[in-house]
Amino acid sequence: MLSIEEKALIDKEIAKVPIRKGASLKALMVIQNNHGYISDDHLRAVADYLGMSSTELDSIATFYNLIYRKPVGRHVIRICDSVSCWIMGYENIAKKICEHLEISLGQTTKDNEFTLLPAQCLGTCDHAPALMIGDELYRDLDADMAIEIISNYKTAPEAQSSSSRDQRCSAP
Helix, strand or coil, X not given: CCCXXXXXHHHHHHCCCCCHHHHHHHHHHHHHHHHCCCCHHHHHHHHHHHCCCHHHHHHHHXXXXXXXXXXXXXXXXXEECCHHHHHCCHHHHHHHHXXXXXXXXXXXXXXXXXXXXXXXXXXXHHHCCCEEEXXXXXXXXXXXXXXXXXXXXXXXXXXXXXXXXXXXXCCC
């Protein structure tokens, strides 16, 4: 089930660690980068390749919130629901995003463009509220700004407007 290219990438990660199992997270990322998520079949194939049980690998996959065990949209929005973000208006922002995308937290839009997930912490409490889309972190948000940022991804996924860019920073 693993392609030759996937095996080669996983082998590079195995070479960096003292035991094969030590490459498990990187191996999962290789598969996810190619397929968007980790299916049960892929999980079994990676576990076999690394010499571990599927249960053992699944416990690693489900521990990390950046590994997806079910299909997600093209853009994954992770909205911080930490105490700092709650105090600074998380609820209103989450409500507006849900209304705008016509989904609830944990769901994917009908066009598979966006998945909206809560995040326990994005590590930017001094600039709450915050959200991430892919690897891009947006801070000091209000509901209108969040909708504008998301709309820019829908209309032009690679190009952000200057007003959105002002709120963007490198991921923590």
